[in-house]
Every structure is written in structure tokens, then in C-alpha cells.
Amino acid sequence: MGEIGNYNEGAKKVDTHLFLFGGGPPMTEQLAGLFVDILKNTRGTITVLYIEREGSEAYLPNYTRLLKEYAPRLNIYHLPIDNQYTTDQLNKVKRSTGILIGGGSTSAYHKYIVTSELAAIIQERFKAGVPVAGFSAGALIAPRHCVISPKDNIQEITLYKKGLGLLQRGVISAHYLKWQEQKQLKNVLHETKEIYGYGIADQSGIYFKNQQLTTIEGYVHIENPSTSGHPKSG
Structure with missing residues (x-):
């Protein structure tokens, strides 16, 4: 997968939106x-x-509850991730004007989204200006580097995988305070050689417009090489 851009020579610039x-x-x-x-x-x-x-049917309204409060007439399409998707399911995603990627097992989201037909569709919609939001696992698969915490996989080691590339520069740490990811984020930043690491706590979020961090709500720690040094892995 190539890098996601927000420009096309000779075409009108389209803003990209990542939450x-x-x-x-x-x-x-x-x-x-x-x-x-x-x-x-x-x-x-x-x-x-x-x-x-x-229990997922009862839980699903939480993803769009606040959106529906602002815009009660929003249409919502729920698609469970799986090994394969029908043409109708893929076409519905292609017509989406907003995409939300849920939480849970990051390895599962990586397998059923990043390595599936959905990846190219999400990338295309993102480049077309469709806002994309990721929660926990959904946030972790968004950058170029999808880094899965030892607390988030049965091997209990840090896993480095290719992400969707919606965020071109930077790595994400979810549940930053709950999982005490301070040392983990420093290590990940060093291993990936990225410029920024974003440690996002629960009930917190960040918004990137055209790859630029525009808004922070809640608790977010921003790590960079000048502050993290070169810690030992472990």
C-alpha cells in the first residue's frame, strides 16, 4: 500500500479527516x-x-449516539468484520460518507480490514474527503505502522504490522493511562523511527485535518525523539 495523500496534480484539493x-x-x-x-x-x-x-447488538448504538444527537437523521450501516465480504457489503462501504472502525482485538481488525478488500476502499474514501474515526483497535490500525501492545495480544509481545496509512507520520498508543503505556510508547517511537507518538487515554481523542493535528479532547500525551531518548526494549 502506498502512502495516503490529499492531493492530485491538476485536481481540486480535498481535505482529509481522521479522528x-x-x-x-x-x-x-x-x-x-x-x-x-x-x-x-x-x-x-x-x-x-x-x-x-x-452483546454487540446492544453495544453498537454507543458508536453513533453522539453523532445522532447532533444529526438525528443520519443513516447508519453496521458491518461485522469477517473473512470475506459480499459485493453488496463492499458497495455499501464504497458509498459511505463516514466510516467508524470499532474496538476490540487489534489483531482481528488488522486481519479482517488491513489485509482485506476493505483496506483499499477505506483508503479511497479517506482520500475523497470522507471522515474516518477509529476507536482503540480502530485507531491503532490507522497509521502506516500498526503497533499492537503486549497487553493486546495472546503472545504478550509488541507486534509491528503494516497499517492502513491514513496517518502518514506518527504512531498511536491506545488506553495510554489505563494500560500504563508510557515506556511502551517510548520504545515504539524508537523502533519505528517515527517523529511523533500519540498516547491517547480512554474518553479522549485527536483530530487530524490534512495530516495535521488540529484538535485534542481529553488526555493525550505527545512523545517525540527529543523527549523520549533511546530506551532499552523490554
């Missing part, structure tokens, strides 16, 4: 308002990608 949250839904209030503002001049459906499991 990343450190925990599960709902969105934070300010960022939910910004997300809806981007949708104001569009007609279509918000797609929610999630892991189907016991």
Missing part, C-alpha cells in the same frame, strides 16, 4: 460535533465496522 480515540465509544463531545460538521453537505450513510459477538 482517533484511545478507548471505546462514544466519541468525545467536541470531536463528535466536528465529525458531524464535516458531514453537513453530504448525503449518505455512516458505516460502522465492528467485531460481532455476544
Whole structure:
């Protein structure tokens, strides 16, 4: 997968919009308002990608609850991630005017989204200006580097995988305070050679417009090489 850009020579510039949250839904209030503002001049459906499991039907409204408060007439399409998708399912994602990627097992989201047909569709919609939001696991698969914490996989080691590339520069640490990811984020930043590491706490989020960090809501720690040094792995 190539880098995601927001320009096309000879074409009108399209803004890109990426919202990343450190925990599960709902969105934070300010960022939910910004997300809806981007949708104001569009007609279509918000797609929610999630892991189907016991209790998920009752949990799903949390993803869009605040969005619906701002825009009650929003159409919502829920798509459980899986080994394969029908043509109809893929076409519905292609027509989405907003995409939300849920939380849960990051390894599962990586397998069923990043290495599936959905990846190219999400990238295309993102480049077309469709806002994309990721919660926890959904946030972790968004950058070029998808880094999975030892607390988030059965091997209990840090896993480095290719992400969707929606965030071109930077790595994400979810549940930053809950999982005490301070040392982990320093190590990840050193290993990936990225410029910034974003440690996002639960009930917190960040918004990137055209790859630039524009808004922070809640607790977010920003790590960079000048402050992190070169810690030993472990």
C-alpha cells in the first residue's frame, strides 16, 4: 500500500479527516460535533465496522449516539468484520460518507480490514474527503505502522504490522493511562523511527485535518525523539 495523500496534480484539493480515540465509544463531545460538521453537505450513510459477538447488538448504538444527537437523521450501516465480504457489503462501504472502525482485538481488525478488500476502499474514501474515526483497535490500525501492545495480544509481545496509512507520520498508543503505556510508547517511537507518538487515554481523542493535528479532547500525551531518548526494549 502506498502512502495516503490529499492531493492530485491538476485536481481540486480535498481535505482529509481522521479522528482517533484511545478507548471505546462514544466519541468525545467536541470531536463528535466536528465529525458531524464535516458531514453537513453530504448525503449518505455512516458505516460502522465492528467485531460481532455476544452483546454487540446492544453495544453498537454507543458508536453513533453522539453523532445522532447532533444529526438525528443520519443513516447508519453496521458491518461485522469477517473473512470475506459480499459485493453488496463492499458497495455499501464504497458509498459511505463516514466510516467508524470499532474496538476490540487489534489483531482481528488488522486481519479482517488491513489485509482485506476493505483496506483499499477505506483508503479511497479517506482520500475523497470522507471522515474516518477509529476507536482503540480502530485507531491503532490507522497509521502506516500498526503497533499492537503486549497487553493486546495472546503472545504478550509488541507486534509491528503494516497499517492502513491514513496517518502518514506518527504512531498511536491506545488506553495510554489505563494500560500504563508510557515506556511502551517510548520504545515504539524508537523502533519505528517515527517523529511523533500519540498516547491517547480512554474518553479522549485527536483530530487530524490534512495530516495535521488540529484538535485534542481529553488526555493525550505527545512523545517525540527529543523527549523520549533511546530506551532499552523490554
